[in-house]
Amino acid sequence: MFNDLSRMGKYLGQAARMLVGMPDYDTYVEHMQNTHPDQPVMSYEDFFRERQEARYGGGKGRPVRCC
Amino acid sequence: MARLVSHIAWIALAILGAFALGTLALHRGESVNALWIIVAAAAIYLVAYRYYSLFIANKVMQLDPLRATPAVINNDGLDFVPTNKHVLFGHHFAAIAGAGPLVGPVLAAQMGYLPGTLWLIAGVVLAGAVQDFMVLFISTRRNARSLGDMVREEMGRIPGTIALFGCFLIMIIILAVLALIVVKALAHSPWGMFTVIATIPIAMFMGVYMRYIRPGRIGEISLIGIVLLLASIWVGGLVAADPEWSVLFTFTGVQITWMLIGYGFVAAVLPVWLILAPRDYLSTFLKIGTIAGLAIGILILSPELKMPAVTQFIDGTGPVWKGALFPFLFITIACGAVSGFHALISSGTTPKLLANEGHARYIGYGGMLMESMVAIMAMVAAAVIEPGVYFAMNSPPALVGNTTESVATAVSSWGFVITPEALDAVAKDIGESTILARAGGAPTLAVGIAYIMHHMLPGENTMAFWYHFAILFEALFILTAVDAGTRAGRFMLQDLLGSFVPALRRTESWGANVVGTAGCVALWGYLLYQGVVDPLGGINTLWPLFGISNQMLAGIALMLCTVVLIKMKRQQYIWVTLLPAIWLLICTTTASLIKLFDSNPAVGFLALADKYQTALNAGQILAPAKDLNQMQHIVMNAYTNAGLSVLFLVVVFSVLFYAIKVGRAAWVNPVRTDRETPFQPLLANANLATQP
Numbered sequence A: 001m002f003n004d005l006s007r008m009g010k011y012l013g014q015a016a017r018m019l020v021g022m023p024d025y026d027t028y029v030e031h032m033q034n035t036h037p038d039q040p041v042m043s044y045e046d047f048f049r050e051r052q053e054a055r056y057g058g059g060k061g062r063p064v065r066c067c
Numbered sequence B: 001m002a003r004l005v006s007h008i009a010w011i012a013l014a015i016l017g018a019f020a021l022g023t024l025a026l027h028r029g030e031s032v033n034a035l036w037i038i039v040a041a042a043a044i045y046l047v048a049y050r051y052y053s054l055f056i057a058n059k060v061m062q063l064d065p066l067r068a069t070p071a072v073i074n075n076d077g078l079d080f081v082p083t084n085k086h087v088l089f090g091h092h093f094a095a096i097a098g099a100g101p102l103v104g105p106v107l108a109a110q111m112g113y114l115p116g117t118l119w120l121i122a123g124v125v126l127a128g129a130v131q132d133f134m135v136l137f138i139s140t141r142r143n144a145r146s147l148g149d150m151v152r153e154e155m156g157r158i159p160g161t162i163a164l165f166g167c168f169l170i171m172i173i174i175l176a177v178l179a180l181i182v183v184k185a186l187a188h189s190p191w192g193m194f195t196v197i198a199t200i201p202i203a204m205f206m207g208v209y210m211r212y213i214r215p216g217r218i219g220e221i222s223l224i225g226i227v228l229l230l231a232s233i234w235v236g237g238l239v240a241a242d243p244e245w246s247v248l249f250t251f252t253g254v255q256i257t258w259m260l261i262g263y264g265f266v267a268a269v270l271p272v273w274l275i276l277a278p279r280d281y282l283s284t285f286l287k288i289g290t291i292a293g294l295a296i297g298i299l300i301l302s303p304e305l306k307m308p309a310v311t312q313f314i315d316g317t318g319p320v321w322k323g324a325l326f327p328f329l330f331i332t333i334a335c336g337a338v339s340g341f342h343a344l345i346s347s348g349t350t351p352k353l354l355a356n357e358g359h360a361r362y363i364g365y366g367g368m369l370m371e372s373m374v375a376i377m378a379m380v381a382a383a384v385i386e387p388g389v390y391f392a393m394n395s396p397p398a399l400v401g402n403t404t405e406s407v408a409t410a411v412s413s414w415g416f417v418i419t420p421e422a423l424d425a426v427a428k429d430i431g432e433s434t435i436l437a438r439a440g441g442a443p444t445l446a447v448g449i450a451y452i453m454h455h456m457l458p459g460e461n462t463m464a465f466w467y468h469f470a471i472l473f474e475a476l477f478i479l480t481a482v483d484a485g486t487r488a489g490r491f492m493l494q495d496l497l498g499s500f501v502p503a504l505r506r507t508e509s510w511g512a513n514v515v516g517t518a519g520c521v522a523l524w525g526y527l528l529y530q531g532v533v534d535p536l537g538g539i540n541t542l543w544p545l546f547g548i549s550n551q552m553l554a555g556i557a558l559m560l561c562t563v564v565l566i567k568m569k570r571q572q573y574i575w576v577t578l579l580p581a582i583w584l585l586i587c588t589t590t591a592s593l594i595k596l597f598d599s600n601p602a603v604g605f606l607a608l609a610d611k612y613q614t615a616l617n618a619g620q621i622l623a624p625a626k627d628l629n630q631m632q633h634i635v636m637n638a639y640t641n642a643g644l645s646v647l648f649l650v651v652v653f654s655v656l657f658y659a660i661k662v663g664r665a666a667w668v669n670p671v672r673t674d675r676e677t678p679f680q681p682l683l684a685n686a687n688l689a690t691q692p
Helices: A001-021 A026-034 A043-058 B002-026 B034-059 B085-095 B100-111 B115-140 B147-155 B157-186 B188-213 B218-241 B241-248 B251-267 B276-301 B325-336 B341-344 B357-383 B387-394 B403-411 B420-431 B444-457 B463-498 B510-531 B539-569 B573-599 B604-616 B628-668
Strands: none
Touching: A001 B218, A001 B276, A026 A043, A026 B628, A043 B085, A043 B188, A043 B276, A043 B604, B002 B085, B002 B115, B034 B357, B085 B188, B085 B276, B100 B115, B100 B325, B100 B357, B100 B387, B100 B539, B115 B251, B115 B325, B115 B341, B115 B357, B147 B157, B147 B188, B147 B325, B147 B539, B157 B188, B157 B251, B157 B444, B157 B463, B157 B510, B157 B604, B157 B628, B188 B218, B188 B241, B188 B463, B218 B241, B218 B276, B218 B463, B218 B604, B241 B510, B241 B539, B251 B357, B251 B463, B251 B510, B276 B357, B276 B444, B276 B463, B325 B357, B325 B539, B325 B573, B341 B357, B341 B539, B357 B444, B357 B510, B387 B403, B387 B420, B403 B420, B403 B463, B444 B463, B444 B604, B463 B510, B510 B628, B539 B573, B539 B628, B573 B628, B604 B628
């Protein structure tokens, strides 16, 4: 029951962050560990800054917000 | 047997939807409950999702849940991330829902709620959701390429460049029209102005907090930000009530225009973490919250619709915007029924996160149905306020005068009886000095939202609070769009100009950046300024141009989808995208041609320019202009708008030309020629993607 609740909380937090274009950090870390164990993994702070710059920094192929 | 029972249940739902629509259409003279609109739309959307989108998914696209998506193939944990489908639904919806679906239906309500509602329902089911779904599908099969890239690859380099140029034009017009909505809402409104200015220090505080104090804590700082915003609305009320302070925050439309232009320029060169990102967080969470609140409010309150089902203005003589039902209703509603801008989100952004092709139907088709539901709610919000108030707010002063007496007389003479006292009372309720000449949809919607919230939640005299809350909520995401749009526009402009002056393409050079930003701000700023000083009201001309350009982009996207279907040798199904494409092309070209060549100066740009130029040559001044300067504004405006209409026609016809050329060649070719990326199987260990 409490497990379900905490899973639900994590899920909602992930959904809320995704609303503003911030992907899940744990997923990123897991991905790096599984597929690129040789490469350095960004800290959450660096990850956050990198993603913010990527989303809003403009440039080719960056999302344009809708009307 | 279970299948049969399920089909019977769906048929019952379809009958319920038809019955609700019938109730809306056939009740004349007595008021109808707003829930009928909601029931009709919800039932039809569910049935369309269950049957039509399934047909498209299985037969037309032949979605393959075993095929690896770009998110899986290129998974990097950053840009490409296979995402849970409900989480992605939220992301996609937040990206496509903006001011468009809220404002369009409010403006369309001048013809009554019925025509707009019918087009919202039919348009989204047959055109808008199909476009979003189809573009998402073809982009997913092309490694998440953008719309412009796909046009170039499938149809050729020239139409690709033309389509890019079209996107840039559309962006400039969107920025101008959105900024104009803000100007119209904030002019002479110290309360609104104070709260909107307050968002800048609030966003900066959030930005600094997220970067240096507690890096990356989006949740807690967004909560703090929202509390600060609500506090600023309360302080704004005190400011507006104080005679000395209120003067400091009272500005004319022209002053606000210059502030916005300056803001647009400065904001676009500031680092993104300082203002843009934190304000986008605020606006996104507020947007989702307000939409949810509005939905709950309408369901609990179940208000009566005060606007007639159909008004006399379907003949094209309406005060809010000119033009007959066909084609202008379809232009005005824009985003809630079909929006070309979504093609930019459905290609490029969302496909990079799609875990499984099978999810495309839920995200693409379902996400657009949800957006249309928001538009339906905006229509309800516009239809629950007194029609007299609606027309008083949205009619240009040139037509109805500047005083509550003259406005009340004019509006009452159209059959929407209202007294000057009632107009003053509404202004007092919402804490403003006047509600006259508040065109643009946002203030009207704010009154509707305030009405619903005020009746749903406890508290005395909360109308003014909710009105300014709604204005702030709209201004927030419009400012975010202006900010982000100027940045994106700058890159597009540098790219376009870079073809001639290569030095301008260097996005890391300060000089090139300033030139690009200034050019982009100057373009939308010019249109905005012209719209604000235009004595005829600006919205009147800019909104149709926006609608035309947006629907045209949708037409381009649907033409691309049709060409791709032919190239895939699925010719028997091209009607799915061809019919909506033809309809959009008919609507937009008819509307552009009418806007250009109609002999009525209230509708045709050239006739308007001609009329005022002739008078100007004779030294006369025609109302609503008050001096020669304003006469020149009107002439200049009319020529600018005529030029833009011509450009749109050129863009759409050249893409059409190439679509026909490429489509014909592919039709007679017996083999498949589309540029789909080769099939790769989804591996079993991609666990998220295999979830149903």
